Amino acid sequence: MILYIVRRILFLIPVLIGVAFCVFTLLYLTPGDPARMVLGEMATESAIQEFRRKEGMDKPFLIQFGNYIYKAVTKGDIGSSYITKRPVMNEIMATFPSTLKLAAFAIVIAVIIGLPCGILSAIKQYSIFDTLTMIFAMIGLSMPVFWLGLLLILLFSVYLRWLPPSGFDTFKAMILPSLALSAQSISMITRMTRSSMLEVVRADYIRTARAKGQKESVIIWVHALHNALIPIVTLCGLQFGQLLAGAILTESIFAVPGVGRLMVESIKMRDYPVVQGGVLFVAVAFSLVNLLVDLLYAYIDPRIKAQYR
Amino acid sequence: MDENTKNGLLLEIQDLTIQYVTDSGTVHAVENLNLRLGRGETLGFVGETGAGKTTTALGIMRLIPSPPGVIQSGKIIFEGQNLLDKSEPEMRGIRGGKIAMIFQDPMTSLNPVMTVDKQIAEMIKLHKNVNEAESLKLAGDMLELVGIQRERMHDYPHQFSGGMKQRVVIAIALACDPGLLIADEPTTALDVTIQAQVLELMKKLKQQFDASMILITHDLGIVADICDKVAIMYAGRVVEYADKCALYSNPVHPYTIGLFNSVPDLDEDKEVLNTIPGLMPDPMDLPSGCTFHPRCTYAVDRCSQTKPEMIHVGDGHLAACPVLAKARG
Numbered sequence: 001m002i003l004y005i006v007r008r009i010l011f012l013i014p015v016l017i018g019v020a021f022c023v024f025t026l027l028y029l030t031p032g033d034p035a036r037m038v039l040g041e042m043a044t045e046s047a048i049q050e051f052r053r054k055e056g057m058d059k060p061f062l063i064q065f066g067n068y069i070y071k072a073v074t075k076g077d078i079g080s081s082y083i084t085k086r087p088v089m090n091e092i093m094a095t096f097p098s099t100l101k102l103a104a105f106a107i108v109i110a111v112i113i114g115l116p117c118g119i120l121s122a123i124k125q126y127s128i129f130d131t132l133t134m135i136f137a138m139i140g141l142s143m144p145v146f147w148l149g150l151l152l153i154l155l156f157s158v159y160l161r162w163l164p165p166s167g168f169d170t171f172k173a174m175i176l177p178s179l180a181l182s183a184q185s186i187s188m189i190t191r192m193t194r195s196s197m198l199e200v201v202r203a204d205y206i207r208t209a210r211a212k213g214q215k216e217s218v219i220i221w222v223h224a225l226h227n228a229l230i231p232i233v234t235l236c237g238l239q240f241g242q243l244l245a246g247a248i249l250t251e252s253i254f255a256v257p258g259v260g261r262l263m264v265e266s267i268k269m270r271d272y273p274v275v276q277g278g279v280l281f282v283a284v285a286f287s288l289v290n291l292l293v294d295l296l297y298a299y300i301d302p303r304i305k306a307q308y309r
Numbered sequence: 310m311d312e313n314t315k316n317g318l319l320l321e322i323q324d325l326t327i328q329y330v331t332d333s334g335t336v337h338a339v340e341n342l343n344l345r346l347g348r349g350e351t352l353g354f355v356g357e358t359g360a361g362k363t364t365t366a367l368g369i370m371r372l373i374p375s376p377p378g379v380i381q382s383g384k385i386i387f388e389g390q391n392l393l394d395k396s397e398p399e400m401r402g403i404r405g406g407k408i409a410m411i412f413q414d415p416m417t418s419l420n421p422v423m424t425v426d427k428q429i430a431e432m433i434k435l436h437k438n439v440n441e442a443e444s445l446k447l448a449g450d451m452l453e454l455v456g457i458q459r460e461r462m463h464d465y466p467h468q469f470s471g472g473m474k475q476r477v478v479i480a481i482a483l484a485c486d487p488g489l490l491i492a493d494e495p496t497t498a499l500d501v502t503i504q505a506q507v508l509e510l511m512k513k514l515k516q517q518f519d520a521s522m523i524l525i526t527h528d529l530g531i532v533a534d535i536c537d538k539v540a541i542m543y544a545g546r547v548v549e550y551a552d553k554c555a556l557y558s559n560p561v562h563p564y565t566i567g568l569f570n571s572v573p574d575l576d577e578d579k580e581v582l583n584t585i586p587g588l589m590p591d592p593m594d595l596p597s598g599c600t601f602h603p604r605c606t607y608a609v610d611r612c613s614q615t616k617p618e619m620i621h622v623g624d625g626h627l628a629a630c631p632v633l634a635k636a637r638g
Contacts, residue, residue: 204414205417205419205420207412208420208478209431211409211410212404212431212435213401213402213404213436214405214435223423226423300422301422302422303467306467
């Protein structure tokens with residue numbers, strides 16, 4: 001098991017180099033000169049050349065990329081912002097807590113609502129509850145987050161005046177963005193839980209449990225749910241990874257100072273080191289969440305654990 | 310104690326009718342089924358796939374999936390009490406505690422994410438007044454009883470072979486000393502060599518636990534080996550019920566005769582095996598009168614008009630064929 005974890009973490013290295021290369025290439029090919037953006041329209045040609053030399057932008061592409069990786073690996077230095085001149089790592093770390101809180105909040109809401117709704121839908125298949133749940137899940141899936149966010153602000157902030165429309169400093173301020181962000185996850189987790197449970201409750205071992213005289217509640221919550229968990233956990237992991245990676249729209253609408261907003265601002269300003277670092281950071285976060293999910297599998301299903309060598 | 314129990318009768322099914330009501334029609338899975346099982350007896354329940362054997366068994370356990378399954382009418386009298394009048398909590402005490410079931414496919418009938426000792430202990434805790442530790446100890450005892458080493462009690466089902474899994478299933482079924490054991494084709498999914506071992510084990514344990522057994526199978530050889538009484542089922546009805554010896558020496562119903570004829574004979578040199586002509590009728594659209602008449606070589610006109618009753622053709626030997634019953638005198 002330990003060996004498996006170590007191997008999985010080592011496997012992250014090529015993934016991250018690949019991600020870095022892709023982003024590096026994309027930014028290299030993107031039109032627009034960061035030097036001009038940073039120094040302004042009135043900057044002299046020599047100032048621009050000086051900037052390009054200082055940032056290593058006069059060197060060939062592969063050398064630039066090599067330098068970047070070299071510095072990242074040896075010194076943990078992934079460059080400094082063109083604009084604020086602060087290390088990219090600091091910039092990201094300043095915004096990451098907000099994103100993490102937002103994502104964690106959203107996924108917790110999604111699981112708390114989605115899981116029971118999915119289970120109830122499955123055991124009461126074709127009932128009114130099931131139909132209504134599936135309708136709401138469909139609406140939740142189809143509603144774009146920017147629109148839902150605005151509706152929530154309109155209702156809870158403008159009309160009812162219960163919750164603040166922006167910011168992320170108090171618990172109250174965190175409710176609306178988390179809710180807006182979790183809508184799609186709630187719907188997906190509900191639907192996944194329902195279909196996974198429907199498959200499991202028809203299994204023979206559920207019939208065996210009934211034949212033992214076991215109570216229906218124990219059968220559902222212990223026997224069935226445990227077996228239905230694998231696809232649900234997979235989905236939760238993917239959703240959480242995505243929430244970490246880019247709550248860009250939600251962060252913009254609710255003015256949450258998170259990684260998503262930092263990236264959007266940086267792209268607008270051609271602040272390439274921050275964009276680059278941001279994408280890498282998100283890739284690491286996503287990979288780690290997935291590793292966590294894979295490790296969770298082992299605890300859920302002994303058959304999978306047996307394969308982790 | 311009522312009359313039946315005194316007579317040594319453990320289970321009596323009267324006029325049991327079970328249907329699956331679906332949008333595309335009603336499936337007549339079991340129709341007016343009558344059956345008796347004495348204490349300590351083993352009843353072989355024989356019939357083709359789709360004859361309603363498993364539905365009957367699940368009906369006794371009150372585990373028919375509903376919807377679409379509905380027990381329309383009849384009585385299932387177990388130890389003098391009609392199981393169809395029992396509430397769900399009462400049934401939970403009977404399932405496992407008094408009537409236990411062994412299912413067909415051991416590969417899928419154990420929970421894959423639970424160790425086997427816990428799965429046995431679950432049964433014990435439900436029906437005996439013991440704590441967690443005692444139940445696990447008893448679970449280990451049960452495993453040893455079915456021939457699995459105690460050291461393996463913390464293993465998961467996927468770490469066992471098919472035959473061993475079926476032993477675990479048997480251990481679960483017998484854990485609470487049930488009066489009636491229903492085994493639904495317990496060896497069908499196993500290798501032939503393992504089949505014999507598992508059957509031998511069931512035979513031995515059934516005697517040791519002094520239980521009655523209903524053995525569902527379509528293997529007449531297994532019936533001859535283990536059972537005392539045999540009920541032949543066709544299209545949701547019992548068509549012949551007799552003592553094993555009476556049935557094997559003197560089958561009356563044309564379907565039973567057809568079944569015996571289709572067992573290949575080792576000494577006979579044959580190119581084509583004997584079969585019963587035709588197919589099982591569609592259970593949504595059963596033939597009128599005797600459901601077997603379209604395939605029956607002895608059929609006369611009235612066979613398609615009236616449903617045959619079970620007729621006594623000998624001591625405790627009943628058959629639902631007036632034509633042949635008359636011929637036998």
